[in-house]
Amino acid sequence: MISATGLELRAGSRILLSEATLRVQPGDRIGLVGRNGAGKTTTLRVLAGEGQPYAGEVLRRGELGYLPQDPREGDLSVTAKDRVLSARGLDQLLRDMEKAQSEMAELADDRQRDKAVARYGRLEERFAARGGYAAESEAGRICSNLGLADRVLSQPLRTLSGGQRRRVELARILFAASEAGPGGRSATTLLLDEPTNHLDADSINWLRDFLKAHDGGLVVISHDVDLLAAVVNKVWFLDAIRGEADVYNMDWKRYQEARAADEKRRRRERANAEKKASALMAQADKMRAKATKAVAAQNMARRAEKLVAGLDAEQAQEKVAKIRFPDPAPCGRTPLTADGLSKSYGSLEIFTGVDLAVDRGSKVVVLGLNGAGKTTLLRLLGGMEKPDSGAIVPGHGLRLGYYAQEHETLDHDASVWENVRSAAPDTPEQQLRTLLGAFLFSGEQLQQPAGTLSGGEKTRLALAGLVSSAANVLLLDEPTNNLDPASREQVLDALRSFTGAVVLVTHDPGAVEALQPERVILLPDGTEDHWSADYLELVQLA
Incomplete structure (x- = not known):
């Protein structure tokens, strides 16, 4: 569970979010949306504890699984398989069990061999308590569904592309989240930033089903509208114009309808307020001509200014980058x-x-x-x-x-x-x-x-x-x-x-x-x- 109160986020002096209250409860599957630069990635980093808010407080309970957009640098000498299994501590247990097995086979001294047998037994009990070989098989299925073949899993992370390492990290997070907690429910809150990047169509379809079935918390940033429509039951919209988070406790289809209605309402309120303010200012201008009504005119002008200032800023049309590649420099026939x-x-x-x-x-x-x-x-x-x-x-x-x-x-x-x-x-x-x-x-x-x-x-x-x-x-x-x-x-x-x-x-x-x-x-x-x-x-x- 995550609870953020009085949250203020900034990029330099620019306010991304102000006085926001955000909560993630078990069963919440939240789509975090807004235009590029609205602060979605910054918000997710702060909720994950990897960034600090300018103001406000973030409380976290339970396990977190955070997938950033850019792959993290860590120990790149470990294999992809061990990285995934490390989510439940199985990687080290398997290595220790393999070492104990070797000692059992190689030690000639009966007393030392008996110690190795006892040690193996203790390790096997711990391994079984964490899911054992069934959990290892489950990790393999998750990796396979994310397009990670066995030959990739056997390679050190340093030999993999950035996209492959990111899929390994996603597999690790999902493997951790699939472990049942008390009452058979997952205790993990997933914070996923563009999880479909580098996935093929089959993997994206599988991921949709996984996230839809996840009974812990979830906050996902994605430009994949089909994923949002299939998975989310709540939406946080970061309004880059107002620096606020609008919370919609509804699925994606109803959110789109509600969002369109909200924007239409704001435009109508703005138009009505501007019309009334214009009438007030016109009347104030007429009254200023008479000295006996100067104070009343001034009060009327203040009312007009307050009326306009008290409304939400008009939703400006979102700007779009004007991307045009210029004429290329001259070159030979085969550059x-x-x-x-x-x-x-x-x-x-x-x-x-x-x-x-x-x-x-x-x-x-x-x-x-x-x-x-x-x-x-x-x-x-x-x-x-x-x-x-x-x-x-x-x-x-x-x-x-x-x-x-x-x-x-x-x-x-x-x-x-x-x-x-x-x-x-x-x-x-x-x-x-x-x-x-x-x-x-x-x-x-x-x-x-x-x-x-x-x-x-x-x-x-x-x-x-x-x-x-x-x-x-x-x-x-x-x-x-x-x-x-x-x-x-x-x-x-x-x-x-x-x-x-x-x-x-x-x-x-x-x-x-x-x-x-x-x-x-x-x-x-x-x-x-x-x-x-x-x-x-x-x-x-x-």
Whole structure:
């Protein structure tokens, strides 16, 4: 259970939330919604105890499972399987049991062997008390449903992509939450920030069913409307204009109806108040002409001002980032070539012998199952990693722009302004400020550290850096993740109109349709084929 009272959240001097009261009880499945930058991620971090409120108090009881947008750095030497099992302490128990088994088989001294047998027995009792092999099997089922194959689970976390590590963390949280507490109910409150990122369609469907059946608390941020409609029974709407949280104790469909009615009511009240205030001011102006009525006129004017000031600010139309990729810099016929690329992480072979020629203005989509190496290929092409064999050959005039799904191209310690300035050091300052304004960054937010931005804001900042670079080859890894519907449409429009070359990795069929690719690369085999609509159904499965 979580209870927040008098909650005030800020981003710099900007008030995100003021005097809010928020409660999460067992059985609550809450959708946390609002436009990008409204404070959803900040709110979830504070509820999880990983951020401090500017004012107010947050009380927590029971277990918490928090999934942030960006994967946490921890001990990357442990295997993915052990990371999941650690949610219930089973990883260490299994290692201790394996050690005791070895001692039982190897020790020649009867007394020492008997101690090992007794130790094994105690460990086995503790293992059974925590669910035993049935719990281990349950963890395996959760991982499988999230698209984590056995070969991935056996690998150290450091060998996995950011998306795979995030799915491991989600599996760990869900495994912990599936453990029954007193009365057979889960005692875990789940705080999930965009949990469907990096999941294929089957995994998303399974996750919906899991969350719908979860009887602990849940607060979820998601742009997946189908998930919200299927799961939530309450909605918190963060109003970025008023800096308030509107609480709706109802399911998603009724919330949408109630929200539309509330906004219509506010507009009507505002119009009526402005009409009455205008009449009062007009009457006050007439009365000021007579000295005997000056005081009455002044009082009437004050009433008019108070009437308007006492109402909610008019709901401003939400601004949308104006994302347009500029004309690409001139380049040769084939600005980027990859010859015989191979990459492995330890004993795990990702792909081998991949060839790719990116011609001027060409559009290529990369498909493959999760873990097939799509992100790895883009990181190799972008120079973020080195291939084990093969070579990247830059062509005449190549200017690369790389969008990374985990925003690792951003300097999280640097400000918004410093990030864009470093991406385009020769661009005039006013031109960069205009560009940032088009991406909804202005005023004090230009000095805000990039690491404190929401996921959607980081996406906009990374895209602003791409736009400022005038790249002729764009490497885009899940560019529509974390974006609200309006911003996503802007990205899709930018893809449709961009005349340079694009290599795209995405689970978003709309992004592929906007790109209108000519070719597809299928990983891990590296097979190249002409694009056809038959491949579209593989996008969400990939």
